[in-house]
Amino acid sequence: MDTEHVVRTFVEYYEDQGHRRITGSTLLPGPGDPVLFTSAGMHPLTPYLEGRPHPLGRRLVNVQRCLRTTDLDEVGDSSHLTVFEMLGTWSLGDYEGPRSLDWAHRLLTQGLGVDPGLLHATVYGGDEQVGPDTESLRLWQERGVPVEPTVDDNWWSNGPVGPCGPDSEIFLWSGDGPPRSTPTGDDRWVEVWNHVMMRHRRLDDGRLVPLPQRNVDTGLGLERLASLLQGRSSVFDCDVFEPWRRLVPGLWPLDEPSFRVVCDHLRSAVVVVGDGVRPSHTGQGYVLRRLVRRLLTVLWRGDPSRVLGDLPDELITHTLHHFRQDGDPALPGLVRRLLVEEERRFRRLLERGRSVLARPRFRGPLGEEDFRYLHDTHGLPRELVTGLREGEYPDAGGVRTVRS
8 A cells, every 4th residue: 555545545534534634734834933844743733723713624634744853863763754744633622532543443454454453552641730541541442452551652742831732642563473562662563643632731830721622633654654554664665765765776875774864864855945945054944954964974974976966856856746845847956956056065164174173273172162163263063073073074085077
């Protein structure tokens, strides 16, 4: 079952349950929002979770592209991506958590053909402010699904203040043998779907107050679920990455961890540019710059003469199409030009860094004053200085000219 089939099955199922499909937003939150990128499907819906009536009603479903920089260090494992798609459903003060979990169980086992014996759930075990989620626990027990209560792992929030609540997470077994242990005891249990009973708001002082309505907010990782349904061992082996698996190894021979980082960060950079971000020294543009520099650092470890200008057009257009960003025929060319220019800028910065760090003043241990001087006077960030001194960036010497 390919990812498009999963999306179609998901959306149509919830439309049959009275949900209205809403259009997913870009990665960029609205003006004044302190968050740089949309990191969860609920983010654009925050005003409605807080009580504002939604024009399409109280039951909603959508497909939302998301970006999470908090997972950057985990990219390269079997289940984390920087940019991904989240399938989401919402009850805005309509039905409660048990109905949401029941529908999810039916969709997974009947609509998508998941073996019920490969499922496990977790629920909120309660703390001094909020009691245990006995309703979700009872639902899973009635369905015959093993369930594990936790505390920290089953409380969802989108920051230190704002809407939050207990959640129940659904896991799918990814191991070769029969399921073992629990989600907190064996990482072969992969979380695919989170159902948040979003009923509270956390204040600045840590207290919880009720939201005007009792909501349910769910998010299902499309690539994670698709890879498991396709019997793949990682998200990088599902059908979304088929052109990357086909084209990249012949262009840049990479070991598997490096392949995953390079492909993930390139896809993420394409999507971020597709949503209107341009490289810069701050904010969203700096996240884009970090992604490009991080993938180049990995790409050049095996061969510092590799260049992004060799990236096949198919990989850019496939990514834009998958994330529904292919409305402008000029966009693929713009993406390529920005990537190539950012690569050139990074090479020039490395050359300047090597020249500056070769001075006698910087040959010994560096203090905070040295790092500030290098940044403020020469534009050399701390991580780049550290990487150069540790030999993280090989010198490519003369690099051939490529098309941009």
